[in-house]
Amino acid sequence: MTSTASPAHIAAGGRDSRYQICLLHPFDPRGRKVGGLETYLRDFITFHPVDTDILFIGVDSIGDLELGAIHRLTFRGRNFDFMPILHYSDEQAREASKTIRGSLTGQFFGAVVRHLRLIAREIRSRQCSVDLRRVEFSWLPSLLRVPFVQMLHGEGVPKLKMDSLLKKYAFVHHTGERFAVSRCEKFLCVNPHITDRIRATYPEYRDKIDTLWTWVNTNIFEVQPFPERTKPFRVAFAGRLDEFKVPPLMFKTMARLKAKLPGQVEFHYIGTSDPERFGEFAEIADITVRHGFKDAHGMAATFADMHAGILTSEFEGMPRCVLETLAVGRPVVAMHLPQLEAVIHDSQSGFLVQRSESMDEDADQLASRLLDTRELINAGAIDPAEVASSINDFTPNTQLARVFKLHKEIQNARGMTNLTAIQSASA
Numbered sequence: 001m002t003s004t005a006s007p008a009h010i011a012a013g014g015r016d017s018r019y020q021i022c023l024l025h026p027f028d029p030r031g032r033k034v035g036g037l038e039t040y041l042r043d044f045i046t047f048h049p050v051d052t053d054i055l056f057i058g059v060d061s062i063g064d065l066e067l068g069a070i071h072r073l074t075f076r077g078r079n080f081d082f083m084p085i086l087h088y089s090d091e092q093a094r095e096a097s098k099t100i101r102g103s104l105t106g107q108f109f110g111a112v113v114r115h116l117r118l119i120a121r122e123i124r125s126r127q128c129s130v131d132l133r134r135v136e137f138s139w140l141p142s143l144l145r146v147p148f149v150q151m152l153h154g155e156g157v158p159k160l161k162m163d164s165l166l167k168k169y170a171f172v173h174h175t176g177e178r179f180a181v182s183r184c185e186k187f188l189c190v191n192p193h194i195t196d197r198i199r200a201t202y203p204e205y206r207d208k209i210d211t212l213w214t215w216v217n218t219n220i221f222e223v224q225p226f227p228e229r230t231k232p233f234r235v236a237f238a239g240r241l242d243e244f245k246v247p248p249l250m251f252k253t254m255a256r257l258k259a260k261l262p263g264q265v266e267f268h269y270i271g272t273s274d275p276e277r278f279g280e281f282a283e284i285a286d287i288t289v290r291h292g293f294k295d296a297h298g299m300a301a302t303f304a305d306m307h308a309g310i311l312t313s314e315f316e317g318m319p320r321c322v323l324e325t326l327a328v329g330r331p332v333v334a335m336h337l338p339q340l341e342a343v344i345h346d347s348q349s350g351f352l353v354q355r356s357e358s359m360d361e362d363a364d365q366l367a368s369r370l371l372d373t374r375e376l377i378n379a380g381a382i383d384p385a386e387v388a389s390s391i392n393d394f395t396p397n398t399q400l401a402r403v404f405k406l407h408k409e410i411q412n413a414r415g416m417t418n419l420t421a422i423q424s425a426s427a
Contacts, residue, residue: 017417019052021407022128024137026108029075029082031061032090032293034271035240036214036320037133037153039296043217044131046076047396049404053081055128057119059108060084061093067111068118083122086111105136112140120144127416129185129407135176142183147410149403150184151212152177152194153317181205185410188212188403190317191339213342214318215399216391220296221327223388224304226377232266233257233374236306236330238299238321241273249312249335249359249366251280256367258287261374270294270302303328308350308373310366311335318394326350326391329384331377333369335362342393347376349390 027033029042041056048054055070065071071082086108093104100106112119123130123146130141130148141148181187181202187209189195199206227234235254241247254267267284270291275281281288291302303309309325311334318339322332326343331350334340344350351369356362376382393399411417 019049019404019408019411019417020055020126020128021048021052021404022055022057022123022126022130024057024112024130024140025133026059026086026088026104028059028061028084028090029056030073031059032295033061033093034238034293034295034299036317039217039320040133040151040153040214042075042296043215043396043400044403045078045080046217047400048078048080052404052407053126055081055083055122055126057083057085057112057122059086059088059104061088061090063087063089068115070122083118085115085119105134109136112137127411129410129416131403131407132180132184135173135180138176138180138183142179147185147414148183149186149188149406149410150180151188151190152198153190153214178202181209184208186210186406190214193338194317212402213394213399214320214323215394215396216320216323216327217296218327218388218391218395221300221303221324223327223329223384225384226307226329226382227305230307230374230378231264233261233264233308233370234266234268234306235308235310235370236268236270236303236325237310238270238294238303238324239319240271241275241278244314246312246314246335246359247275247278248280249362250310251275251278251284252359252363253310253312253366253370254287255280255283256363257370258284260367260371268302268306270299299324300328303330306330307377308333308370310370311340312362312366313337314355323391323394327388329387331373331382331387333366333373335366343390345390347372348382349387 023041023044025041027038027041029045045054065084067084073080073082088104088107123144128146130146132138132148132150133153135150138150182205187198189198189211192211195209195211199209237250257265265287267288268291269275269288272293294302303325309322309330309332311319311322311332316337325332326349332344333351334344336352336354340352344352353365353369
């Protein structure tokens with residue numbers, strides 16, 4: 001649902017003062033793009049408090065909205081104001097650009113510059129604080145002299161291959177990071193290990209650096225009983241097949257499982273990446289179900305038909321696909337990452353496998369743990385409700401609520417809600 005409002009605001013006499021938050025990100029919440037960042041933004045709209053208004057400056061991925069205009073949209077029953085500044089389809093976004101100028105981030109950066117006067121007028125007239133996902137855009141609220149909260153969702157390490165231009169232009173990210181840490185009101189990291197790194201790098205700003213775990217929407221990802229049978233034994237992964245997620249290890253693991261359970265195992269992939277670009281996929285193509293894109297409800301329904309999830313990444317922030325799989329009551333077998341210790345408990349909600357020097361050895365260990373998981377399920381030793389309880393601290397009510405509280409504290413301290421509340425003039 002959409003209606004168009006004039007970019008300028010008018011006073012709404014007699015209304016109580018309200019909080020105003022601006023989201024700025026190259027994304028269209030109506031689109032088909034999925035991932036941790038995208039889920040954060042969709043949930044930000046879904047769960048924003050009733051005394052708060054949202055202005056989202058983003059991308060029109062469908063091509064049906066006037067650029068630079070304010071559109072009143074309804075998403076999951078919640079209203080917000082949307083100002084697209086760039087037409088960029090989801091299909092374009094899936095194709096990795098070879099240049100910064102041609103990338104979605106580069107195109108969006110140019111669009112911000114072109115629409116700077118309109119953006120400044122909207123943010124200032126509404127008395128917004130800004131919520132940022134990318135440090136590369138931290139210059140904007142600083143230029144406009146408005147407070148902002150910066151989130152760092154993840155980061156690469158030198159030995160990893162990232163399917164992103166940032167692996168080639170890492171200095172852009174690092175420069176933006178230093179600038180954002182120095183100028184933001186609060187700098188939030190997606191797990192304590194990133195928080196420790198940022199505090200050690202910028203000790204003079206350590207008091208404003210904190211951890212904000214990601215979360216799962218348990219209104220959508222609800223615990224479900226296991227399928228009646230474990231034949232076939234279904235293992236799922238959802239997300240992009242970036243190289244740092246080590247898809248070859250995932251496919252080798254499933255090949256080992258296929259050999260141990262001939263005709264009794266399936267691999268389910270939810271996502272839009274092409275697994276065939278990895279040679280290891282050929283051995284499991286016949287047992288793979290490729291679901292393509294699914295929205296949150298579709299993912300939850302698919303996970304309910306699975307027995308277990310798998311993760312082989314060398315690095316993650318806090319992988320949302322793991323939280324979503326666990327929330328449905330499905331154990332996850334994963335390569336060890338420190339942050340996963342908070343949710344994956346051996347024999348209860350899955351298994352963590354220590355990484356060795358050999359991918360073949362890792363694949364053997366993962367396959368063995370998946371077989372252990374299958375036996376535990378058959379024996380009734382894994383309870384979906386107990387699995388789901390492992391993510392009790394990772395819900396919007398415990399994590400996202402902290403972000404809204406931060407914005408309210410910032411705006412209260414600056415007197416930004418003392419003025420009469422403002423609203424968009426609906427057409």
